[in-house]
Amino acid sequence: MSLSCIIVEDLQVAANYLRNCCEKSGQVEVRGHFSNVTDALSFLNSHTVDLIFLDVEMPGANGFELLDQIAFSPKVILTTAKSEYAYNAFQYNVSDYLMKPFTYQRFLEALAKIQPSKETISTNSATDHIYIKTDGKLIRLNNDSILYIESMGDYVKFVTIDGKKYITHNTIKNLEEKVSKQHFLKVHRSYIVNLHKIDDMRENLLFIKGNEIPVSKANKADVFRRLNIV
């Protein structure tokens, strides 16, 4: 498996070390190193990558501001030592923290966390259902029964029309490729919604059976395109 990545890090020695780890692993191809958010954004406007190694505190904009502005949802590994970013990290679906300097073994552990868990879901986007693996069994969920899917770090939560919640080890990015495009749309880095279940939309919020779902700036145009607006 080869993941594409960029390194966003203003400390040269840290960036060099990270690049070295990536090359040594044989699992990650470094497409670029950027020492500030502006340069990284410029690259990401015309390229996509699977993974970003992201420092938070850099001159100018910080790392989270980069995540706010990109139009896709790569995996993110933070390279910072500040635990005070934990809440933000959860919100942004960050896969792991690497506290600089980290060992190569620790780097490999972080990489292992971002491997998509392909065994936890079985689906065909052309069918009317998916299977999810939860509580040690495979459960069938009909597309029409799913209201939305929410990211919970390395897990996702399926919320269904009968009020049940199913949690399984997976990612929004992985699911985005697997669920029926006819039914589902990613509206935020942490949410995929069933388009057929949307009750209304106000500014940057969707409402589905009383649940508020945020719509990101990057995904808003897609939402409008898919809604049957007359």
Add this chain to the structure above:
Amino acid sequence: MNNLKTGNTFVFNPEIDANYLNSLYGDDYMYLQEVFEAVLDDYQSLTDHIEYSYSSGNLAALRSAVHKFKPVFGFVGLTAVQQLCQDFEKTCDQAASPGELSGDYETLKNKIFQSKQIIEEEKKNLEVFNSNCS
């Protein structure tokens, strides 16, 4: 300085945590030499940033500058200096004005200066070691 070569093993300055460096780089002394060089390339600008932040009385910027410098010491095995930076960050959090930090700041500044000398010396020793090995 107390650098000795014993067989094919590089003996580090006692201020440097050799075990820690080994956990990061193994016995790749060529790469380690590159690390020391990269650290020295950035050293002055990182130091300047700290001094400027302190002289301008900006506590938040000072804390941030020290935070940025902190891992650099880890990369070259100066783990005690890395810890000193960590402690200084906490002191910044508790201080109401830069004046309260003057003692700690002088200690840190001196340590940063001494560390640069150690890193420079160690880089030279690594160059000799690696050229003898090649």
